[in-house]
Amino acid sequence: MKINFFTLLFCALCIPISAQQIDEKFARNGLYLFKELGMNTSRIIDYNLTDNGELYVLHLSDDNGNLIRLLKNGQKDTSFNFTSAILNNEGTTPVAMSATPYGTIVVLSNLWNGLSWMIHINEFFEDGTLNTQFGRGGIYTKSILDNSDDNFGQFLYTSSNGEIVVVAKINDFSVSTTEEKIAILKLSSEGRTLSSDLYANHCYRLDSSAMRDDYLFLAYSGSSENEVDHATYLAGLNSERMERQNIHCLSVEGDYETIDHIVLTDAAVYISQIKTNSEALYLINKYDVDGNRDKTFRDSGQVDGNADLYDSNFVVNKKGELFVVSKSLNDDAEILIKKLKNDGTIDETFGVDGIASIMLRHPMITLGKMQIDENDLLYIAGEMSIDGNPYGFITRIDTSIMLLKREKLDKFIRNLFVKRE
Numbered sequence: 001m002k003i004n005f006f007t008l009l010f011c012a013l014c015i016p017i018s019a020q021q022i023d024e025k026f027a028r029n030g031l032y033l034f035k036e037l038g039m040n041t042s043r044i045i046d047y048n049l050t051d052n053g054e055l056y057v058l059h060l061s062d063d064n065g066n067l068i069r070l071l072k073n074g075q076k077d078t079s080f081n082f083t084s085a086i087l088n089n090e091g092t093t094p095v096a097m098s099a100t101p102y103g104t105i106v107v108l109s110n111l112w113n114g115l116s117w118m119i120h121i122n123e124f125f126e127d128g129t130l131n132t133q134f135g136r137g138g139i140y141t142k143s144i145l146d147n148s149d150d151n152f153g154q155f156l157y158t159s160s161n162g163e164i165v166v167v168a169k170i171n172d173f174s175v176s177t178t179e180e181k182i183a184i185l186k187l188s189s190e191g192r193t194l195s196s197d198l199y200a201n202h203c204y205r206l207d208s209s210a211m212r213d214d215y216l217f218l219a220y221s222g223s224s225e226n227e228v229d230h231a232t233y234l235a236g237l238n239s240e241r242m243e244r245q246n247i248h249c250l251s252v253e254g255d256y257e258t259i260d261h262i263v264l265t266d267a268a269v270y271i272s273q274i275k276t277n278s279e280a281l282y283l284i285n286k287y288d289v290d291g292n293r294d295k296t297f298r299d300s301g302q303v304d305g306n307a308d309l310y311d312s313n314f315v316v317n318k319k320g321e322l323f324v325v326s327k328s329l330n331d332d333a334e335i336l337i338k339k340l341k342n343d344g345t346i347d348e349t350f351g352v353d354g355i356a357s358i359m360l361r362h363p364m365i366t367l368g369k370m371q372i373d374e375n376d377l378l379y380i381a382g383e384m385s386i387d388g389n390p391y392g393f394i395t396r397i398d399t400s401i402m403l404l405k406r407e408k409l410d411k412f413i414r415n416l417f418v419k420r421e
Contacts, residue, residue, distance in 0.1 A: 021358055023377060026396035027074030031361065033384075034059055034392040044381045044392035048099040049371045055379070056105055058097040059392050065094045067105065067124065074396065082128035086138070092120060096156035098164075100189070104131065106164055108156040111141060117150040118143050119166060119185060135191035144168060144183045144196045151183070157211035162189030165216060167209050170198070182206050182220060184237070199235075207232070208271075212264035214238065215289065219259035219271065232259055234271060236289065263316050268294070270316055272324075274309050275301065282309050282324060286344070299344035304355050306330040307338075315372040321347070323378060323399060325370055332363030335380065337397070350399075358397060362386050376400055 022030035034042035039061055047057040053072035060066070065087025069080035087094050091112035098106050103126045111120035119142045123134040132138040144151050155167040164187040169180035182199040204222035211217065221232040260272040260282075268286055275281040281301030286294040299322075303309070307326035314324045320342030328334035335358040339350035346354035368381040378397040383390045 021356060021397055021399075021401050023396040023398045025073060027070070027394070029361075030395055030397075032070060032074050032394045034061065035386065036061075039391075041390050042392045043383060043390065044368055044394070045094050046097045047369060047371075047379075047381060047394065048097060048105075049373060049379060050099060053373065055394065056097065056099055057394070058094055058107060060094070064088050065092070065109075067097070067107065067128065069128075070394075074394075080126075080128045082124065084122075084124070084128075084130045086122055086130060095153055098156045098158045100158045100162050101160060102162060102189070106156065106158060108153045108166060110151070110153055113141075116143070116148045117152055119151050119153050119168060121156075121164065121166070121187070121191065123191065133190070140187065140191040142185060142193065142196065144170060144185050145198070152180070154206060155209040155211075157216070159211075159214045161214075163187065163194065164189070164191075165211060167206070167216070167218065169206055180204075180206070182218065184216075199237075204233075207259050208262050210262040210264045213266075215264075217262050217264065217269060219262055221259075234259065234262070234269070234287075234291065236291070261313055263314065265316055265320070268316075268320075270314070270322070272312075272314055276309070280309055282307070282312050282326070284314060284322065284324070284340070284344070297344040299340060300346075302346075303338055304328075304336045306334075307336050311367050313367065313370050315370050315378065317372050317376050317399075318374060323372065325367065325378075325380060327364055327367050327382075328357075331359075332365075332385075333360045334358065335360065335364075335367070337378075337399075339399070358395075360384065360393075360395065365390050368392075372399075 024030045042059055042061045045058040045060060047055055049055055055070040057068050057070065067082040069077040071077050087109065093110045094107060095110055096108040100106060105124045107122050109120040111118045121140040122138060123131040125131055130138045134140065150171045152169045153166050154169060157165045159165065166185040168183045168185060170183050171180045181201065181203055184199055185196045186194040188194055204220040206220050208219040209217065216237045218235045260274055263270040269289060270284055270286050272282060272284045275283055282303050283301030284299045286297035303324065303326060306328045308329050311327040312324060314322055316322050322340040324338040326336045328336050337356045337358065339347040339354055341347050348354045350356060362384040365383040365385055371379045376399045378399050379394060380397065381394045384393050
């Protein structure tokens with residue numbers, strides 16, 4: 001048995017290529033870094049991936065709000081000329097954005113009016129200019145209950161007909177800030193109030209939210225008025241009528257923590273839960289839109305031992321496959337990605353035993369929003385540390401290349417030792 005020279009040569013040529021999962025066709029070597037000359041810090045607030053592969057990104061640069069558009073190749077679109085200072089007004093805190101079916105961009109902020117916090121919304125055209133016909137002179141402000149309670153917008157969505165839905169928390173100063181009343185505000189595409197009311201006149205902790213096909217899902221936790229035990233709820237609402245429908249209730253046990261994220265597809269609802277018993281788990285369950293659990297979906301919840309459960313998220317592709325993305329506890333520059341098949345079992349052909357490792361150029365502080373497109377290109381946002389300062393970033397991962405990595409590695413190992421004839 002001797003090592004085949006040509007096999008070693010194949011390894012030297014192929015392994016660096018197959019090990020490269022970051023899509024280098026995106027931005028600069030696969031990474032768009034929000035760092036320019038003279039900039040000390042930056043942070044991504046939110047972003048939207050459009051159907052044609054463009055990215056709208058809402059971010060803060062040295063505490064100044066800014067909105068940019070990235071082309072499909074990750075380069076900044078210079079035709080998008082956002083020059084408005086409206087997000088930089090004192091007391092304005094941008095929190096979310098959403099692209100509408102008409103090509104405009106809606107931005108949600110929380111506004112301090114000198115007495116209390118209010119909902120603040122602006123709309124921008126495709127070229128980045130402010131739509132002054134939206135709301136009143138381009139500005140919509142609202143106290144959802146028309147009183148002096150603090151309103152904190154959390155999530156922003158736009159429906160297929162252009163209506164705008166805001167999920168907010170309201171604090172009337174009678175309870176602690178860990179639990180607030182959940183409220184829902186709905187606007188027309190012109191910035192006119194359609195409805196505004198409490199989801200429930202009881203204090204809960206709002207954990208997560210998602211909306212698809214005009215159907216809004218809320219994940220919240222707390223005890224109801226007639227219950228003592230703490231529980232977590234997954235509730236669905238039809239945004240057209242805003243009718244409440246509790247579709248699922250999860251009882252909290254000693255080793256269970258609240259719903260972490262919700263992902264909606266055409267026919268399914270996926271929720272992730274963190275369990276911190278003797279074996280830490282990031283467990284994903286699948287339901288239909290009526291709240292019936294899909295018992296054929298069998299995720300064990302097991303992740304890499306170095307995965308940070310509290311800095312994890314997941315996406316679902318068009319085939320129903322899942323990618324669970326975690327920041328590594330072992331190396332701040334490492335991202336760990338676990339792939340699940342559409343039945344929830346681990347895809348062991350992906351990476352090494354179903355888990356792939358991605359190394360970035362700089363250590364990360366935290367991961368942020370994630371989206372996957374029709375071609376299984378995975379977009380990951382977050383913050384990284386450069387010379388001790390935090391900067392926002394977006395990277396794009398080609399998940400199909402990670403499949404090749406395992407296949408090429410297996411082939412290399414099989415052919416490493418050959419008999420000389």
